[in-house]
Amino acid sequence: MGITTLFLQLRTRLLLNTHVQVGTPRMDWVALPILNRVRNPIYCFLSHYINSITHSHIQSHLVGAVQQHFNVGSARKISINLPPLPTQKAIAHILGTLDDKIELNRRMNETLESIARAIFTSWFIDFDPVRAKAEGRQPEGMDAATAALFPSEFEEVEGQEIPKGWQIKPIGDILEVKGGSTPSTENESYWGGNIPFCTPKDLSNSKTPFILSTERTITELGVGEISSGILPIGTVLLSSRAPIGYVSITIAPISINQGFIALIPNESCNNYFIFEWLKANMELIIGNANGTTFLEISKKNFKPLSLCLPPKKLMQAYSLLINPIFTKIKSNLIQNQELSQTRDTLLPKLLSGELPIDNPEQFTGVS
Template sequence: MDFSFPTQPLAKCAKFLSGGTPSKSNPRFWGGNIPWITPKDMSDWNGTTADCVTNEAIGNGTRLTPAWTSYVAVRGMSLHNEIRVIRPSFAAAFNQDIKAIQALDGVEGRFLYYCLVAHKRTLLERVESAGHGTGRLPTDQLENLPIPVVDRDVAVSIAKILGDLDDKIDLLRAMNGTLEETARTLFRAWFVDFAPIRAKIAGAPSFQGMPEALFETLPDSFEPSKVGEVPKGWQVKPIGEMADCVGGSTPSTANPEFWDSGENPFCTPKDMSSLNSAVLLDTERHITLAGVQRISSGVLPIGTVLLSSRAPIGYIAINHAPVSVNQGIIAMKPTVLPTEYLRFWLEFNMNTIKSNAGGTTFAEISKSKFRPICAVRPPENLLAAFSDFSTPIFGRIASNEMERAKLTALRDTLLPKLISGELQAPSLAALDMEEMRDGG
């Protein structure tokens, strides 16, 4: 990166701290309320950690750093592919594969964080091999990273522009989580716990959130089935009879006719692993029409429910753009059961799905094993009511994801230009976010 600002080494404006791992055999160190960060947590950071430590663990294998500390993953296999940098809003502990970087007095911490993010490509080039596929980012390579020397008000302005974008991106992500949970809660109540039927059996005249006319049509008893007790009269059938379950394949990657200048999204489990919601808008790779014609399932229509069937089993997405899929995905085109019902049915039946998997190298659920898995078919009026409720929710999620993608692209465009000095922050700071996003 070329700078119009003067620069100084990162070591001149920040303090470096190392982390560690408390003894796993000592239960007094684990299960507390202090987040403990690992590089795995930093992948697609969502503000949570897999493990927490106790106060007793601090000073016994790890250390506590304050809120708004920047963390850089410096060791791990992922370092050969990406540099992970986060800046949590809370105090945390961290392991030995991470360096904590704290701004010195007089240095704007958020500006320093964005400098680190802007340098990801440079840092990736400085990663060394530590053997067995592990990457290592030497401390001295971090310490000599060039950091722009700017007036504090300029640093604050740059950090605010980028921070406002990040805050809006995070807000959209949180909104989508809330929206999806709203639909999930209704699905669980109606089709997993059968709460309205149980309320009716108990003598309730209605059920909150369900139209009275719909409630009156519900049965008032249960009957046994292949999947346990279900409301009387509700059918239980193989999922393959209630959705068109198809698979995909990968045309030869050695044939440019299938890939060069491809315009059709081509989905793999990797695309699904990076989603922030259950909505798929686009994919990393695109395939040509000639390539599509080599896939038996062709182009799948919008509203198809996708399940990663191996490496690993369990990613779920609804495509909001026509896609083709590879052999690691089972695609469910709605027939009897609607899209959103299928999406949540997969989630709540994942243990059953995985129990039907085979494979020696890695677990895989084949279409022949998947299609016979039984599912409950509620009455049409109940399915329609659930669709009427959930379809607009997922439409809103898709709109938010499109907005988030635009904001992310804008941030990624502005970041290096602001940090390098190619764009001047004071003039940008006065711009409204709508104008910035629309290119005004």
């Protein structure tokens, strides 16, 4: 069974997913109408409240033999324990403040990721600074010291026009490329340790550049069953099958299953460069995959893919520019995780009165 999801549709209604089995998204909803069609504290209170109670309610009211689901009749039986109106507004205000900060961080990260992608595209795909210098212009938005690291002409290497002095090399000659495996799930001594164990499923619902958590963990004994062992912080992971294309960076030592290709960065190739290169070249990667049941890009097919590598000094300049951007993205993600945990901890305590709100009017100014 999956986690019950509540969808908040602004201004009109709460939509409650009635199928709790994880799988393809379906248009199976129970609609809980809200009389007031304008977004307000009461609406926000109800959304938080229902989110907190529906999972246990649904689990005890499932019907169906083939595919269990939750129907409209059961939804009507949801009991809502409403505190006084000022308290509802106060709870909505407290939790809404946390939600607003989470949303602000999310939007900031979208902007930062767009900036990082634009810099990579300009420098390493379109070669804008090189083209500008070739035309006798100063590269836009770039100081003289950084501009000096770019050549002013192109040359042909292996049939490709690239900036003079750069190299075309197989990615397997630049980076250490590793794969993973899964220890026997029948051996309990391998599982439940303190080492994160990542599978593509852990990235399926995440659109962020970093892996914050994994569903499962393994022990040192479990790690011993994996050829790649524990991968270092900053490793870039590419899901290699089912599907190909999830890309993320580790923020803690981690082990992986057979669904990944792991790329270990080094001085010649920054992990954020690798991350952006994978994103920009996904069509090339998928084009080199094979398989009958599902497509898979093997390490054997991945390692020969060619990468246009800039000189070491330019890679260092790129790192100095891009590292603070990704550091801020990571900081925002961690903060959002902490804010979400705080919100989810506060909610039941505020609803039950364990954390009393003695003067709710102070939060809203409305009695």
